[in-house]
Amino acid sequence: xxxxxxxxxxxxxxxxxxxxxxxxxxxxxxxxxxxxxxxxxxxxxxxxxxxxxxxxxxxxxxxxxxxxxxxxxxxxxxxxxxxxxxxxxxxxxxxxxxxxxxxxxxxxxxxxxxxxxxxxxxxxxxxxxxxxxxxxxxxxxxxxxxxxxxxxxxxxxxxxxxxxxxxxxxxxxxxxxxxxxxxxxxxxxxxxxxxxxxxxxxxxxxxxxxxxxxxxxxxxxxxxxxxxxxxxxxxxxxxxxxxxxxxxxxxxxxxxxxxxxxxxxxxxxxxxxxxxxxxxxxxxxxxxxxxxxxxxxxxxxxx
Amino acid sequence: xxxxxxxxxxxxxxxxxxxxxxxxxxxxxxxxxxxxxxxxxxxxxxxxxxxxxxxxxxxxxxxxxxxxxxxxxxxxxxxxxxxxxxxxxxxxxxxxxxxxxxxxxxxxxxxxxxxxxxxxxxxxxxxxxxxxxxxxxxxxxxxxxxxxxxxxxxxxxxxxxxxxxxxxxxxxxxxxxxxxxxxxxxxxxxxxxxxxxxxxxxxxxxxxxxxxxxxxxxxxxxxxxxxxxxxxxxxxxxxxxxxxxxxxxxxxxxxxxxxxxxxxxxxxxxxxxxxxxxxxxxxxxxxxxxxxxxxxxxxxxxxxxxxxxxxxxxxxxxxxxxxxxxxxxxxxxxxxxxxxxxxxxxxxxxxxxxxxxxxxxxxxxxxxxxxxxxxxxxxxxxxxxxxxxxxxxxxxxxxxxxxxxxxxxxxxxxxxxxxxxxxxxxxxxxxx
Ligand SMILES: Nc1nc2c(ncn2[C@@H]2O[C@H](COP(=O)(O)OP(=O)(O)O)[C@@H](O)[C@H]2O)c(=O)[nH]1
Ligand SMILES: [Mg+2]
Numbered sequence: 001x002x003x004x005x006x007x008x009x010x011x012x013x014x015x016x017x018x019x020x021x022x023x024x025x026x027x028x029x030x031x032x033x034x035x036x037x038x039x040x041x042x043x044x045x046x047x048x049x050x051x052x053x054x055x056x057x058x059x060x061x062x063x064x065x066x067x068x069x070x071x072x073x074x075x076x077x078x079x080x081x082x083x084x085x086x087x088x089x090x091x092x093x094x095x096x097x098x099x100x101x102x103x104x105x106x107x108x109x110x111x112x113x114x115x116x117x118x119x120x121x122x123x124x125x126x127x128x129x130x131x132x133x134x135x136x137x138x139x140x141x142x143x144x145x146x147x148x149x150x151x152x153x154x155x156x157x158x159x160x161x162x163x164x165x166x167x168x169x170x171x172x173x174x175x176x177x178x179x180x181x182x183x184x185x186x187x188x189x190x191x192x193x194x195x196x197x198x199x200x201x202x203x204x205x206x207x208x209x210x211x212x213x214x215x216x217x218x219x220x221x222x223x224x225x226x227x228x229x230x231x232x233x234x235x236x237x238x239x240x241x242x243x244x245x246x247x248x249x250x251x252x253x254x255x256x257x258x259x260x261x262x263x264x265x266x267x268x269x270x271x272x273x274x275x276x277x278x279x280x281x282x283x284x285x286x287x288x289x290x291x292x293x294x295x296x297x298x299x300x301x302x303x
Numbered sequence: 304x305x306x307x308x309x310x311x312x313x314x315x316x317x318x319x320x321x322x323x324x325x326x327x328x329x330x331x332x333x334x335x336x337x338x339x340x341x342x343x344x345x346x347x348x349x350x351x352x353x354x355x356x357x358x359x360x361x362x363x364x365x366x367x368x369x370x371x372x373x374x375x376x377x378x379x380x381x382x383x384x385x386x387x388x389x390x391x392x393x394x395x396x397x398x399x400x401x402x403x404x405x406x407x408x409x410x411x412x413x414x415x416x417x418x419x420x421x422x423x424x425x426x427x428x429x430x431x432x433x434x435x436x437x438x439x440x441x442x443x444x445x446x447x448x449x450x451x452x453x454x455x456x457x458x459x460x461x462x463x464x465x466x467x468x469x470x471x472x473x474x475x476x477x478x479x480x481x482x483x484x485x486x487x488x489x490x491x492x493x494x495x496x497x498x499x500x501x502x503x504x505x506x507x508x509x510x511x512x513x514x515x516x517x518x519x520x521x522x523x524x525x526x527x528x529x530x531x532x533x534x535x536x537x538x539x540x541x542x543x544x545x546x547x548x549x550x551x552x553x554x555x556x557x558x559x560x561x562x563x564x565x566x567x568x569x570x571x572x573x574x575x576x577x578x579x580x581x582x583x584x585x586x587x588x589x590x591x592x593x594x595x596x597x598x599x600x601x602x603x604x605x606x607x608x609x610x611x612x613x614x615x616x617x618x619x620x621x622x623x624x625x626x627x628x629x630x631x632x633x634x635x636x637x638x639x640x641x642x643x644x645x646x647x648x649x650x651x652x653x654x655x656x657x658x659x660x661x662x663x664x665x666x667x668x669x670x671x672x673x674x675x676x677x678x679x680x681x682x683x684x685x686x687x688x689x690x691x692x693x694x695x696x697x698x699x700x701x702x703x704x705x706x707x708x709x710x711x712x713x714x715x716x717x718x719x720x721x722x723x724x725x726x727x728x729x730x731x732x733x734x735x
Contacts, residue, residue, distance in 0.1 A: 052590035057547035281351030
């Protein structure tokens, strides 16, 4: 066996090493980092990487949940138990509270994905966070494919895609003036399949809704939505019980399930490897609005 | 022997490694078509992405499904029909995961190509068989060598439009090979392809019986990258000091970082720069337990036998193999700022490994014409996308190697301290 063969590194090891490097870089160069934790699989993986980056010390920053109020109970439970186990400080920025105090106004269609942006920006200002870890991946969406690992945001939290800092080697430029901030994406180079392979390898627990289960759903525009307090049957619609799982976890009023029998991580990997539809295409009503929906939301300060 | 056992024992995902490549070509050479092909042939394109692209293509009245729309993700790019920024694309085969940095080819985007090439294991340059080598092809090859991308592939595309004429291919291949020889490009592979029809992309084509080399995908899957890493010179830039404030873990002091080069083992005698103090590696920790060796690109935490004062920006190396401790740096730089040029006397922040200092430009020896490689020694400044050789003086020593020997400890960026913009990429030629 050659020298180099002995020192081989799998793609997951390489991705993990890069993400850990990014997290340590942030901890070394920023005053008040925070990790955005939604209870979704990407943020769960990100949290595991943070554990690894600073072991045997505790994760040295708080986590924040932008709570749309439209939650899956399994996910909230999971969030709270992770936070308790790791001894983390959890900041909750509530969209409902922001509606009640008049910071934002509920949209006519009741969806809250878009109005969470001002809530996020408000929390950043209040707690003076200067670096925000997000679990976004470049393979998710074409505007995100252009995103930097360290993404500069002005004092309004805005992303200016035409004016991004070049990112060379692993030399990240996190400099900013007071009031400005940097969004940091340690999972930039991971794909959905990489995330699942890593979940399997590391035996990372996930909220149960990521695995196949029976649920009362209604079919709309080819997508299967859970019937619950956020999604009620419209006239003429009928619900049915199907075996489904969630590929992404977002605003519960806009996130659809996919038909699936994958009830173990191995089966999910098989399914994801064979699927011909992107996770956002399969599950997110909010991305279908226009060709540039994501770019527009990111410009406003979304992740 | 042991290899075979290993392969059956590990999950497929553990057998895959990672290859990063950057693509470059002039407008309309077929870069987007080629990437679309690779994604399509490796089943990495999703039907909703294709449908979205087809719908937009149809709405714009394109005659064919414009696969460029897949990578041109920004509104401005789609409106103008051009690629502005680096787009990252991902695909995998059972052997490898690939990260493509798709960079725009035009001269005003030199900085984007430099950015994409900085982390690339391989550069893929396209030419149109009908047009042959053009000014841009030479520039792309030069940038590949400047950034020391270890492997280069030239795809001679649109072979279908020249009737798969071997003579056309040979002429381009010969011309490019002799140009590349001047650039110290060590590994060059030239492949005749039709991106549109998929010839020689995922498998060898019957249209080119005279071509004996691999298909593009086969080459990407098999090109040997493991020995591109420098496993000789131990360089461990200290990134962050881990000192748990807890009652269960006491007296722990670990130096966290990513191995830039070399192999570290417990028991090794090491030297810490810039102090020059010696110690021994007591342990190399990871969250999954201690390891017997650390090598690039592992992120680990090193503990030393002696209590010495070490902080971020210091470097752990070996007593008889150390980088220069240098304040006078000569380097090639690519200027990346459109708002102001580089000028002699200019002061900047410099970020090099995990160390940040301030620096002043002491001299501009020449500006290089990236198309002709002509050196203009009377140049007074470097504008956006211009490349030149400069002298720097830093406020504190950098722990630096020549870029040709070490891409991690030989590369740096300059930052404008008032705007905070990243204004230059630098490759060290000499440090003292
Ligand atoms: N005949 C032929 N046409 C090609 C080939 N590759 C690309 N094209 C066409 O060349 C044009 C430019 O291709 P595109 O991929 O957009 O080029 P880019 O500007 O380099 O991204 C399109 O009309 C393609 O269909 C090829 O191998 N053969
Ligand atoms: Mg193109």
